[in-house]
Amino acid sequence: MKEIKLHPKQDDAYELLTESRKRFVCFGGGSRGGKSWLGWVWLILSCMQHPNTRWFVGREELKRLRNTTLMTFFKVCGEYNIPTDVYSYNKQDHYIEFENGSRIDLLELKYKPSDPLFQRFGSSEYTGGWIEEAGEIEHDAFDILKTRVGQHRNQEYDLTPGKILITCNPEKNWLYFNFYLPWKKDNLHKDYAFIQSLYDDNPYREPGTDQQLGALINEAQKQRLKHGNWEYADDPDALLSHSDLLGTQEVEIQKGTAYCGADIARYGSDSTTFAKFNGNHLEKLKTFDNKDNAEVANRLLAFIATEAILPKNCGIDTVGLGAGVFDNMKEKGKTCTEVISGAKPTKQYDSFSFKNLRSQMWWQFREDVKNKKIVIDFNDEELRSDLTAPRYSIVGEKMIQVESKSDIKKRLGRSPDKGDAVVYANAMRAGIIKTKKILRVSMAG
Numbered sequence: 001m002k003e004i005k006l007h008p009k010q011d012d013a014y015e016l017l018t019e020s021r022k023r024f025v026c027f028g029g030g031s032r033g034g035k036s037w038l039g040w041v042w043l044i045l046s047c048m049q050h051p052n053t054r055w056f057v058g059r060e061e062l063k064r065l066r067n068t069t070l071m072t073f074f075k076v077c078g079e080y081n082i083p084t085d086v087y088s089y090n091k092q093d094h095y096i097e098f099e100n101g102s103r104i105d106l107l108e109l110k111y112k113p114s115d116p117l118f119q120r121f122g123s124s125e126y127t128g129g130w131i132e133e134a135g136e137i138e139h140d141a142f143d144i145l146k147t148r149v150g151q152h153r154n155q156e157y158d159l160t161p162g163k164i165l166i167t168c169n170p171e172k173n174w175l176y177f178n179f180y181l182p183w184k185k186d187n188l189h190k191d192y193a194f195i196q197s198l199y200d201d202n203p204y205r206e207p208g209t210d211q212q213l214g215a216l217i218n219e220a221q222k223q224r225l226k227h228g229n230w231e232y233a234d235d236p237d238a239l240l241s242h243s244d245l246l247g248t249q250e251v252e253i254q255k256g257t258a259y260c261g262a263d264i265a266r267y268g269s270d271s272t273t274f275a276k277f278n279g280n281h282l283e284k285l286k287t288f289d290n291k292d293n294a295e296v297a298n299r300l301l302a303f304i305a306t307e308a309i310l311p312k313n314c315g316i317d318t319v320g321l322g323a324g325v326f327d328n329m330k331e332k333g334k335t336c337t338e339v340i341s342g343a344k345p346t347k348q349y350d351s352f353s354f355k356n357l358r359s360q361m362w363w364q365f366r367e368d369v370k371n372k373k374i375v376i377d378f379n380d381e382e383l384r385s386d387l388t389a390p391r392y393s394i395v396g397e398k399m400i401q402v403e404s405k406s407d408i409k410k411r412l413g414r415s416p417d418k419g420d421a422v423v424y425a426n427a428m429r430a431g432i433i434k435t436k437k438i439l440r441v442s443m444a445g
Contacts, residue, residue: 002080004045007204009197010038016193017042017163023191024146026134026166026179030228031213032205033197035167036072039130042165044076046128047102048086050157056129058107058145060136062094065106069132109141111410118144125151128163135171139413142166142174161191170230172385174413180230181381198228237391239366239402245384248369248376255279258307260314261339261424262300263417264322265289272296273421274303277429281375283307285383285418293321297328304334315339315428317420337433339424341405346432355401361427362390362402368426376422385412386419 006014013027028035043055059065070089073096077087087098094106107121109131118141128149131142142164150162168175183194199209213226223232231242256279265272272291276284286303304314311334316326318338329336341358354360365387368374376387389412391403409415427433 001082004041004080005204006038006041007034007197007202009195009201010034010041013038013165013193013195013197014042016195017165020193021161021191022163022193023161024164024166024193026168026175026192026194027197028167029170029180029194029196029230030198031169031225032199032202032209034202034204035197036069036132037076037204039069039132039165039167040073040076043104043130044073044082046159047098047104048100050127050153050159051100051102052153053102053127053157053159054105054125054152055103056105056107056124056126056145057132058109058129058137058141059132060108060110062106062108065108065132066094070106109137109145111138111141116140121145121148124148126162127152127154127157127159128165130165130167132167134166134168134175135173138410139174140410143413170224170228170232172230172388173411176230176385177382177413196228199226237393238388239362239390239392240369240388242384242388244369245376245387247372248374251280251372251375253279253281253375255281257429258283258309258313259425259428260304260307260309261421261426261428262314262316262322262325262336263421263424264296264317264320264325265417266320266322266415270415271417272299273417274300275418275421275425276303276307276309277374277425280373280429282378282422282425285378285380285421287418293324293328296325297332300325300329301332301334311336313337313428315424315433317341317424337428339427339433346434352398352400355395355399357433358404359392359400359402360432361423362392363400364430364432365423365426368430374426374429380418383418383422386416387422389416389419 013025016022016025027038039057043057046055047053057069059069087096089096096104121144126149129145131137145164149164150160154160154162179192179194182188188194199205199213216222220232223229259277261275263273271287271289274286275282284307304311314336316322316336316339318326318340326336326338341356343357345354345357345360354363389408393401395401405416405420
């Protein structure tokens with residue numbers, strides 16, 4: 001077997017994977033930086049050095065894992081003269097087995113409606129593993145795999161803690177918030193590590209890589225893949241881009257009537273957020289961890305009093321726990337306005353229509369941003385991500401449907417509470433929320 005040669009950033013990542021206490025190592029953030037090569041070198045050497053251990057490599061689709069990532073496995077074996085009788089690939093059950101009993105499972109990490117919590121991996125026991133093209137998968141897949149490593153012969157070989165390598169290109173999802181942004185701010189969690197590796201960090205890249213990446217016509221793709229720009233990761237199906245939001249900072253502030261949007265935490269990990277528009281200006285955001293209905297109502301009561309917001313101009317998300325807050329406010333003599341995202345839209349147009357009120361509210365916000373009718377000058381990375389996260393689609397011939405909050409949460413790994421509160425407040429400002437009583441039914445936002 002030939003000597004293993006890695007470039008300096010690959011070496012740094014390999015050291016983190018083999019000699020540190022870091023549990024989750026994210027490597028990449030650009031194209032052709034040697035992500036897949038590093039992944040296979042780590043898994044192959046781990047298998048050969050530690051008999052009877054069990055590892056995984058996972059990607060959203062098994063087909064792409066076999067057709068692309070697996071091909072790099074054979075290249076690595078060929079490059080380092082690893083004899084073909086040392087390992088075998090089981091095409092039927094999709095695993096690589098080594099002569100010493102070690103094994104690498106090929107996993108499909110796609111979200112399946114029949115298994116929304118990825119429980120199919122719940123009983124698996126692995127020594128460690130690698131998530132390839134992690135930007136394609138949902139946070140819940142990563143979350144469950146975190147619990148499955150460190151479960152197979154780790155103590156025997158002193159391979160503690162169990163580790164996961166995450167390789168990716170820039171994506172404005174859970175990777176951005178768990179790895180890139182904390183790394184940028186120098187406050188990464190002690191179990192996490194991030195190494196940005198771009199094409200020019202890799203002296204072993206194919207000739208012409210610079211020209212190929214430079215020839216990308218789509219500027220967002222070029223910024224992401226060539227320059228490793230995470231802030232440029234705009235989705236073509238997104239309602240809004242970051243440049244759209246930045247454009248609102250140039251709009252003249254016009255003070256006027258005050259409006260509020262209240263997004264009430266639905267689950268323990270969510271936050272409650274109040275947003276205030278003063279005329280066309282997003283003037284205030286207040287966020288706090290989940291409290292009981294009475295406490296949230298008291299805080300909202302104080303907020304609208306301090307900010308001089310009439311109760312009727314305060315829209316409360318009454319899907320789930322928000323209904324209790326609305327009722328509590330009403331008992332205190334402050335009748336606010338109900339916002340039920342799954343309700344029918346309050347207005348339709350000849351040329352297009354909306355799937356539900358949520359779609360109408362987000363579309364209104366989109367139009368107000370693009371037409372520079374409102375001012376958003378908060379320096380808040382989380383808010384910007386919330387407001388640029390939702391995707392939309394055209395259902396049938398002309399119906400606009402905006403992505404549900406639950407689907408966004410799966411991608412981001414957290415709830416977009418700030419964004420929804422701002423959109424509710426803007427919907428109140430724009431007058432598209434009816435103040436009459438709406439019959440409450442169980443509707444997802």
